[in-house]
Amino acid sequence: MTTMLDVTDVTAGVCCTPLVREPLTAAEAEQLATTMKALADPTRLRLLSIVAASDQAEACVCDLIEPVGLSQPTVSHHLKILTTAGFLTRSKRGTWAYYTLVPGALDRVSRFLVAS
Amino acid sequence: MTTMLDVTDVTAGVCCTPLVREPLTAAEAEQLATTMKALADPTRLRLLSIVAASDQAEACVCDLIEPVGLSQPTVSHHLKILTTAGFLTRSKRGTWAYYTLVPGALDRVSRFLVAS
Numbered sequence: 001m002t003t004m005l006d007v008t009d010v011t012a013g014v015c016c017t018p019l020v021r022e023p024l025t026a027a028e029a030e031q032l033a034t035t036m037k038a039l040a041d042p043t044r045l046r047l048l049s050i051v052a053a054s055d056q057a058e059a060c061v062c063d064l065i066e067p068v069g070l071s072q073p074t075v076s077h078h079l080k081i082l083t084t085a086g087f088l089t090r091s092k093r094g095t096w097a098y099y100t101l102v103p104g105a106l107d108r109v110s111r112f113l114v115a116s
Numbered sequence: 117m118t119t120m121l122d123v124t125d126v127t128a129g130v131c132c133t134p135l136v137r138e139p140l141t142a143a144e145a146e147q148l149a150t151t152m153k154a155l156a157d158p159t160r161l162r163l164l165s166i167v168a169a170s171d172q173a174e175a176c177v178c179d180l181i182e183p184v185g186l187s188q189p190t191v192s193h194h195l196k197i198l199t200t201a202g203f204l205t206r207s208k209r210g211t212w213a214y215y216t217l218v219p220g221a222l223d224r225v226s227r228f229l230v231a232s
Contacts, residue, residue: 019161019164019165019168019169019222020165020168020169020173020217020222021168021169022165022169023162023165023166023169023183024161024162024165026158026162029158029159029161029162029165030158032158032161033155033156033157033158033160033161036152036155036156036161037156039149039152039156040149040152040153040155040156041149042142042145042146042148042149043145044149045135045140045145045148045149045152046139046140046142046145048135049135049136049138049139049140049145050139052135052136052137053135053136053137053138053139057136067139101136106135106136106229106230107229107230109229110226110227110229110230111226113222113223113225113226113229114222114223114226
C-alpha cells in the first residue's frame with residue numbers, strides 16, 4: 001500500500017534524481033508511479049489543463065463540469081485526486097469550490113523525465 | 117478504445133501544446149493519458165531508469181531481471197509496454213534481447229507538463 005506522493009516532497013529531495021541519470025530505487029519508483037497515476041487519466045489531464053489555462057490558473061468547479069461532460073460528483077472525485085497528489089489546491093468561496101494550480105508542481109514532475 | 121500513443125507523434129505535432137497553456141482536447145487528453153499510463157507503474161519506471169542510466173542507454177534483458185526481482189516473463193511484459201509506448205526499442209542479438217532508450221522520448225512527454 002503506497003500513499004499518494006505529495007509533489008512538494010520532490011523539492012525537499014525525498015524523491016528523485018532524473019530517472020535517466022541513475023536507476024530509481026524501489027521506493028522512489030513507487031512514489032513517482034503514484035504521482036504519474038494521478039496524471040494518467042484523460043479527464044484529470046483535461047481538468048488540470050482547463051484550470052492551468054484559466055485566468056490566474058484558477059477555476060470554479062461550476063465551470064469545469066460542462067467542458068468535460070461529466071456529472072459534478074465525478075468531476076469532484078477527479079479534482080480530489082489531483083488535489084491529494086499536490087497538483088491543485090481547493091478553496092471554498094460562497095457556494096462553490098475553486099481550484100488553483102500549485103505553482104511548479106507539474107514542472108517538478110517533468111524534471112524527473114529529462115536528462116538535465 | 118484508445119491506442120497507445122507513439123510519442124513520436126508528439127514531434128509531428130499530433131499532440132499537444134503544453135497543457136498549462138491551453139486546455140487539451142478530449143483526443144489529446146486520451147493520447148497523453150495513455151502515454152502516462154505506460155509510465156505510471158513502479159516496475160516500468162525502474163526498468164526505464166536502469167536502461168537509461170546504462171552505458172549507451174542500452175541494456176540486455178538478462179541484466180534487468182535481478183534488479184527488479186521479478187520473473188523474466190513479467191519483466192518482458194513491462195518492457196513490451198514501454199516499447200509499444202515509444203520509450204524503448206528492442207533488438208535481438210544472439211540469445212538475448214537488448215533494449216535501448218529512444219532519444220528524446222521522455223523529453224517530449226516532459227514538455228507537455230511545463231509552461232515554456
